[in-house]
Amino acid sequence: MKAVRVGRVGLNAGAAVFCLVWLFPVYWMVNSAFKPSGDLTTETPKFLPFPLTLASFVDAVERPGFVSGLYNSLIVTGGVVLLSIGLAFLAAVALARFSFPGRRGFLIGMLVVQMIPGPAMLIPMFLSLKSLNLLNTLIGLTVTQVAGVLPLSIWILRGFVQGIPVELEEAAMVDGATRGQVMRRILLPLTLPGLIATSVFAFIAAWNDYIYAYVTMKDQSKYTLPVWLASFSTAQGNDYGGLIAGSVLFAVPVVVFFMVIQRRLVEGMTAGAVKG
Numbered sequence: 001m002k003a004v005r006v007g008r009v010g011l012n013a014g015a016a017v018f019c020l021v022w023l024f025p026v027y028w029m030v031n032s033a034f035k036p037s038g039d040l041t042t043e044t045p046k047f048l049p050f051p052l053t054l055a056s057f058v059d060a061v062e063r064p065g066f067v068s069g070l071y072n073s074l075i076v077t078g079g080v081v082l083l084s085i086g087l088a089f090l091a092a093v094a095l096a097r098f099s100f101p102g103r104r105g106f107l108i109g110m111l112v113v114q115m116i117p118g119p120a121m122l123i124p125m126f127l128s129l130k131s132l133n134l135l136n137t138l139i140g141l142t143v144t145q146v147a148g149v150l151p152l153s154i155w156i157l158r159g160f161v162q163g164i165p166v167e168l169e170e171a172a173m174v175d176g177a178t179r180g181q182v183m184r185r186i187l188l189p190l191t192l193p194g195l196i197a198t199s200v201f202a203f204i205a206a207w208n209d210y211i212y213a214y215v216t217m218k219d220q221s222k223y224t225l226p227v228w229l230a231s232f233s234t235a236q237g238n239d240y241g242g243l244i245a246g247s248v249l250f251a252v253p254v255v256v257f258f259m260v261i262q263r264r265l266v267e268g269m270t271a272g273a274v275k276g
Contacts, residue, residue, distance in 0.1 A: 033056055034053060083146045111155075
């Protein structure tokens with residue numbers, strides 16, 4: 001019994017050390033964002049931001065492109081999340097519940113597409129957007145992001161749909177429910193954890209994208225926040241204070257999104273357990 005307690009204490013201590021090591025870069029970023037610019041390049045590190053200042057945040061917010069970049073990022077990311085989970089849900093239901101010619105090949109094709117590095121698809125995506133007159137548009141950028149996250153999103157949701165007993169759908173259809181009603185009232189609630197997991201993946205991929213936004217957008221007013229962050233590094237030097245403060249501001253929507261999603265994920269798992 002004593003050995004078990006010692007082992008448990010050791011595991012907890014190891015987990016605590018791992019968490020501290022993992023969180024330290026985040027702490028250092030936030031800590032540096034509140035430091036005066038002169039303290040960022042000193043040889044002796046300061047682990048507490050004293051004297052505390054908001055000058056770096058003011059510089060970041062007042063830098064041209066912040067407001068438009070935030071707006072563009074929110075629009076593109078929101079569109080990617082909604083479109084990807086909607087299309088992925090319909091495709092996952094079709095792949096998990098229906099047999100049709102080419103289904104296996106379609107599944108293998110999605111895996112192959114997902115293995116292709118993103119930069120390798122840059123030129124084909126660029127030419128496709130150019131032919132459709134969607135370059136330098138938020139719609140075109142949203143479409144490229146959806147195309148990138150959709151294969152894996154379909155795979156994730158397909159596993160959730162396959163885990164739902166078919167008897168639930170058959171019983172509902174015997175009672176007179178249509179296929180659409182079955183999807184809305186049975187499949188959709190029970191796959192809510194999968195939808196949330198898919199939305200997290202889509203959100204991270206779209207929010208952090210830099211290369212597609214930089215290549216497909218010519219007008220600086222159409223740049224997203226990752227491209228805006230790159231403007232702090234110029235040929236004349238790097239604005240470390242503004243870059244770090246901008247990175248903190250860039251991370252705030254992600255933290256808020258995860259806080260909301262975490263609660264919904266638990267609620268969806270509980271609802272799925274009860275209804276199943």
